[in-house]
Amino acid sequence: MxxxxxxxxxxxxxxxxxxxxxxxxxxxxxxxxxxxxxxxxxxxxxxxxxxxxxxxxxxxxxxxxxxxxxxxxxxxxxxxxxxxxxxxxxxxxxxxxxxxxxxxxxxxxxxxxSRKLNVPGEEQFLGRGVSFCATCDGAFFEDLPVMVVGGGDAAVEEAIYLTRFAEKVFLVHRRDALRATKVVQERAFAHEKIKFVWDSVVDEIQGENLLERVVVKNVKNGRVKEIAVNGVFVYIGxxxxxxxxxxxxxxxxxxxxxxxxxxxxxxxxxxxxxxxxxxxxxxxxxxxxxxxxxxxxxxxxxxxxx
Amino acid sequence: MSTKLFEVNKENYQEEVVGSKLPVLVDFWGPRCAPCLALMPEVEKLALEYAGKVKFCKLNATENRRLCIDLKVMALPTFLFYKSGEVVDKLTADEVTKESVCDRLKSFV
Incomplete structure (x- = not known):
């Protein structure tokens, strides 16, 4: 048989x-x-x-x-x-x-x-800005600002990868330190295009046809702010x-x-x-x-x- | 035996996809998109199976970025299904598997 x-x-x-x-x-x-x-x-x-x-x-x-x-x-x-x-x-x-x-x-x-964010807007903008695969989708965001969510190896490595295309990469992490391998962390800290947003989680993803901004909340002081990006890459485990x-x-x-x-x-x-x-x-x-x-x-x- | 997919781009998209009399499937791919490349041989087999009923096209997204954004395609792989010039169905990112493409094709024809 x-x-x-x-x-x-x-x-x-x-x-x-x-x-x-x-x-x-x-x-x-x-x-x-x-x-x-x-x-x-x-x-x-x-x-x-x-x-x-x-x-x-x-x-x-x-x-x-x-x-x-x-x-x-x-x-x-x-x-x-x-x-x-x-x-x-x-x-x-x-x-x-x-x-x-x-x-x-x-x-x-x-x-x-990949674990999802489970926040409003995530499903709506899947394939129109929300991504779980930087190598697949990174090139769409040439000269645009993007966000990476997470603090482990995958998040930090893909943030570095995205700097090839993106104008700026916001790395949003819920703690005040990364979990990624030290050598990877060092590269990210040294990169001028990567901006760290510490102690923060994503509250909502917003836009019209395409993704335009992300509402981020600081978990320590509860403060909420909007960050203008066109892509969100999710690496939260x-x-x-x-x-x-x-x-x-x-x-x-x-x-x-x-x-x-x-x-x-x-x-x-x-x-x-x-x-x-x-x-x-x-x-x-x-x-x-x-x-x-x-x-x-x-x-x-x-x-x-x- | 597999058949190659018809290559479309920003120059011929209007004519070959939007203007097609046959229903059209467009496979948006990129050279760095591993799932796209893994799926391509299966899509080529489907193209053979649906020959004469559905026109199978592929579009290299990295070379046609502006067109993709106009079509609101910002993730790979993405499949758009066209009938008489209108998008009637879409599969994107992790919705895309060999099974989901097969299923949507069945209801599409």
Whole structure:
């Protein structure tokens, strides 16, 4: 049966791609299901310089190499959305927009999605100024003022990226210090186009046809002000893409999958890898490590089943 | 086999898209937009499937920025669906998946 595999991986970011590489090299019939973009979130990152062995380059380039490497050893790829899963028992069933797939072992590597601001105007101006992807949309804002919301690596790195186009970049952060890696912080502080708006959160996004201004509130003194910008790039954290699991494996309070050192979840034959797993550090390098471990553990699991 | 999408730009948009007798789908993309590039081969397959029923166009947003802003397209990927010169449907940013494009095409034709 062409829809039967040894190992099915859900999610095509660095965790899933590495699991594909290791699964295929272990001679497991391996299928990777990705709904949109093989490479995952990092593929939309302009600049990766903390993945060892890859000095510098775009996330797209890095994940293209990973994808080709997995394909070279035989990982099958389909672009489909997973609609339902049945993970208990020896035969796991994955239902997708492109049909049903079965395997005795599954690796969950769905990653995370951007957290939204949930303020008035955000939905209205999505695609007309509100963006979650600076590399996709940055060029529209040539010589215009923009805002980045957030204080982590993604926020600060994308603020720096946007200075290539934008006239000015306001970085709005709810605290008085950044969380981003020190070397990234230093670059941002040294950049003349980046203006920091500390201790502040977005209250409302306003405009007519296109986005024109953002109402920002200072959380310490309650003062409200308007900042004239035409774009708002939101990087205020992430939410795990674990909704469709509907409680079949144990999740943390925040919805991340709980897995042990072998990447085993609460269900036999079901493994987790990458950003969707409860863990300390979410980076390409740790995702790749998870993917390798998960595929190795899946291989051992399958050997014992036989 | 895939077919290439018809390339439109600020010079021919009026004639090829707005003036088209067939319904038109315009795929707004950019060379730095990873999701756009990932989706393009799937859109090319759809173009083959809908040949003769829908005209499939693509527009490089980075080279036609002013036109995009006039069309209120400020995010990639974006798909605009035209009938008799009017935009009748739109998919943008994270609404865009292979599934959503397929679904909208079905109700569009």
């Amino acid at each position: 062409e829809n039967n595999y040894d190992l099915i991986i859900i999610g095509g970011g660095p965790a899933g791609l590495t699991a594909g590489l290791y699964g295929s090299r272990a001679k497991l019939r391996t299928l990777l299901i990705e709904k949109m973009l093989a490479g995952g979130q990092i593929a939309t990152t302009d600049h990766v310089e903390n993945y060892p062995g890859f000095m510098t380059g775009s996330g797209q380039k890095l994940t293209e190499i990973m994808e080709n490497q997995a394909k070279k050893f035989g990982t099958g790829f389909i672009m489909a959305e997973v609609t339902d899963v049945h993970l208990a028992g020896n035969e796991k069933i994955i239902s997708t927009s492109q049909g049903q797939y079965k395997a005795p072992a599954v690796i969950l590597a769905m990653g995370t999605s 992430f939410l795990p893409n674990t909704g469709f699991l509907s409680g079949q494996v144990q999740l943390s309070e925040n919805g991340y999958i709980i897995a042990n050192e072998r990447m085993e979840t609460s269900l036999p034959g079901v493994f987790a890898a990458g950003d969707c797993r409860q863990k300390l550090l979410r980076q390409v390098v740790t995702a790749a490590g998870d993917g390798a471990t998960a595929a190795f553990a899946a291989e051992k699991y399958l050997e014992e089943l036989r």
